[in-house]
Amino acid sequence: MMTDFPNARPTASHFIDGTYVEDTTGAPIPVIYPATGETIATVHAATPEILERALASATRAQRDWAAMDGTSRGRILRRAADIIRERNHELSVLETLDTGKPLQETLVADATSGADALEYFGGLAADLTGTSMQFGGDWAYTIPRPLGVCVGIGAWNYPTQIACWKGAPALATGNAMIFKPSESTPLCALKVAEILHEAGLPAGLFNVVQGMGDVGAALTTDARVAKVSLTGSVPTGKKVAAAASAQMKQVTMELGGKSPILIFEDADIDDAVSGAINGNFYSSGQVCSNGTRVFVHQSIVQEFLERLKSRVETAVIGDPLDEATNFGPMTTQAQLDIVLRHLDTARAEGATVVTGGIRIDREGFWIAPTVLSDLTDDMTCVREEIFGPVMSVLTFTDEDEVIARANDTEFGLSAGLFTRDLTRAHRVVAQLQAGTCWINQYNLTPPGMPFGGSRASGIGRENARMAMDHFTEVQTVYVGMSPVEAAY
Numbered sequence: 001m002m003t004d005f006p007n008a009r010p011t012a013s014h015f016i017d018g019t020y021v022e023d024t025t026g027a028p029i030p031v032i033y034p035a036t037g038e039t040i041a042t043v044h045a046a047t048p049e050i051l052e053r054a055l056a057s058a059t060r061a062q063r064d065w066a067a068m069d070g071t072s073r074g075r076i077l078r079r080a081a082d083i084i085r086e087r088n089h090e091l092s093v094l095e096t097l098d099t100g101k102p103l104q105e106t107l108v109a110d111a112t113s114g115a116d117a118l119e120y121f122g123g124l125a126a127d128l129t130g131t132s133m134q135f136g137g138d139w140a141y142t143i144p145r146p147l148g149v150c151v152g153i154g155a156w157n158y159p160t161q162i163a164c165w166k167g168a169p170a171l172a173t174g175n176a177m178i179f180k181p182s183e184s185t186p187l188c189a190l191k192v193a194e195i196l197h198e199a200g201l202p203a204g205l206f207n208v209v210q211g212m213g214d215v216g217a218a219l220t221t222d223a224r225v226a227k228v229s230l231t232g233s234v235p236t237g238k239k240v241a242a243a244a245s246a247q248m249k250q251v252t253m254e255l256g257g258k259s260p261i262l263i264f265e266d267a268d269i270d271d272a273v274s275g276a277i278n279g280n281f282y283s284s285g286q287v288c289s290n291g292t293r294v295f296v297h298q299s300i301v302q303e304f305l306e307r308l309k310s311r312v313e314t315a316v317i318g319d320p321l322d323e324a325t326n327f328g329p330m331t332t333q334a335q336l337d338i339v340l341r342h343l344d345t346a347r348a349e350g351a352t353v354v355t356g357g358i359r360i361d362r363e364g365f366w367i368a369p370t371v372l373s374d375l376t377d378d379m380t381c382v383r384e385e386i387f388g389p390v391m392s393v394l395t396f397t398d399e400d401e402v403i404a405r406a407n408d409t410e411f412g413l414s415a416g417l418f419t420r421d422l423t424r425a426h427r428v429v430a431q432l433q434a435g436t437c438w439i440n441q442y443n444l445t446p447p448g449m450p451f452g453g454s455r456a457s458g459i460g461r462e463n464a465r466m467a468m469d470h471f472t473e474v475q476t477v478y479v480g481m482s483p484v485e486a487a488y
């Protein structure tokens with residue numbers, strides 16, 4: 001079977017206190033290779049005993065880690081980044097097996113993105129500083145303190161990246177993390193844990209436990225947990241934020257979207273087509289920030305659609321482990337079914353299929369990259385997150401009109417625009433209600449740039465220096481320098 005992956009295969013379901021741990025009494029969770037539908041591994045959901053081990057070891061380890069100087073903490077994270085880069089090929093194969101994403105993509109966007117985050121936060125770890133302020137002769141200062149044990153809960157589209165985007169800032173600032181991957185892609189985070197410990201991370205500081213939503217919920221409400229950082233859908237985010245808030249826990253919520261891309265009449269059309277392709281079909285459309293509502297100026301829509309269709313139809317769809325392939329399957333059967341239902345609804349509501357729109361006749365969870373046109377803003381495919389390779393192309397004639405339509409959504413994750421007029425670009429972007437925007441580019445997420453959503457798309461930001469704030473709380477110290485006066 002081609003799914004033999006001896007170098008990269010994690011050796012058990014969980015990673016706790018510096019070592020792989022198995023407990024087969026937990027419910028089995030099959031790991032299915034999306035390109036063929038084959039079961040390539042089985043992990044077991046965490047039992048209450050497994051969760052207790054993870055929570056106890058994280059609580060124990062965090063105190064010493066917080067007391068260590070930032071430079072030493074950062075060195076370990078940077079060493080882990082180096083190991084990830086050395087093993088990029090085998091980790092990329094594992095990511096492809098876990099998600100179905102083409103190796104051509106995982107070689108450059110997944111383990112490497114995780115390494116970038118570890119390197120970035122490893123560098124910042126020594127620079128965790130407070131401020132001081134003067135009040136006459138007295139003064140005060142602040143110290144950023146780690147929160148304690150933090151929980152990370154992942155979605156299935158970027159299993160390595162999500163583990164690192166959460167783990168790196170948490171660890172850099174002196175916290176421990178217990179990470180629960182998505183039940184659909186449970187393998188990659190185990191390798192992140194293994195490599196962090198190989199790089200010298202003390203046992204207990206990055207534990208990985210498997211399971212469905214109930215395991216995430218049990219971690220969220222455990223009294224020893226100080227913070228929950230979730231990447232997932234809006235409905236799950238609402239549940240997790242409510243449960244955490246009931247206990248005054250901090251949250252970061254990286255949730256779903258239905259983001260707009262605005263293409264003005266003066267845009268470089270080839271760049272705009274490239275942006276729309278990257279923002280809809282990378283990872284077979286399973287990217288939270290995708291710009292799935294593409295508003296094109298009426299005067300250029302014909303040309304845009306012609307160039308888009310001819311380029312999309314050159315996508316190389318095939319074995320994801322073949323580096324020539326650049327378009328893979330949906331990660332799960334369930335997600336394939338959701339996308340197919342959306343396509344049925346779009347057709348029934350009057351959409352025109354410009355290209356794609358069909359299930360590809362292969363084993364596994366395949367659907368063709370799809371472009372829809374002749375749409376109105378009230379159609380289901382324009383309003384709801386599909387999380388698949390389905391681009392909705394709409395037209396506009398007026399700047400104010402397209403801004404209002406772009407903002408007419410409960411979401412606010414991302415937005416993009418293409419124009420050669422930079423004055424217009426900045427004027428428009430200032431009016432878009434989205435946490436992360438791109439001008440003449442789409443979906444690039446270097447770790448030095450804050451990433452996250454507004455409105456229903458989330459709370460807080462990942463990456464950049466501000467992620468350090470989200471994993472610390474400020475302790476303020478007032479220093480009296482003169483005798484204490486009292487009324488009596």
Ligand SMILES: NC(=O)c1ccc[n+]([C@@H]2O[C@H](COP(=O)([O-])OP(=O)(O)OC[C@H]3O[C@@H](n4cnc5c(N)ncnc54)[C@H](O)[C@@H]3O)[C@@H](O)[C@H]2O)c1
Pocket residue numbers: 153154155156157158180181182183211212213214215216217218220231232233234235236237239240253254255256257287288289385387413452453458
């Ligand atoms: N904003 C971002 O950075 C970002 C990134 C990737 C994906 N996403 C979003 O994620 C969604 C797709 O991922 P998904 O289908 O895995 O999302 P999901 O919400 O179904 O699951 C996400 C995670 O939450 C866990 N979970 C489910 N119920 C829970 C509960 N009650 N308590 C605690 N944990 C619980 C799941 O087991 C899984 O690990 C899309 O909406 C996508 O836009 C957002």
Ligand SMILES: O=CCc1c[nH]cn1
Pocket residue numbers: 157158161286287288289443444445
């Ligand atoms: O899936 C959401 C996060 C992301 C965006 N681009 C790369 N990863």
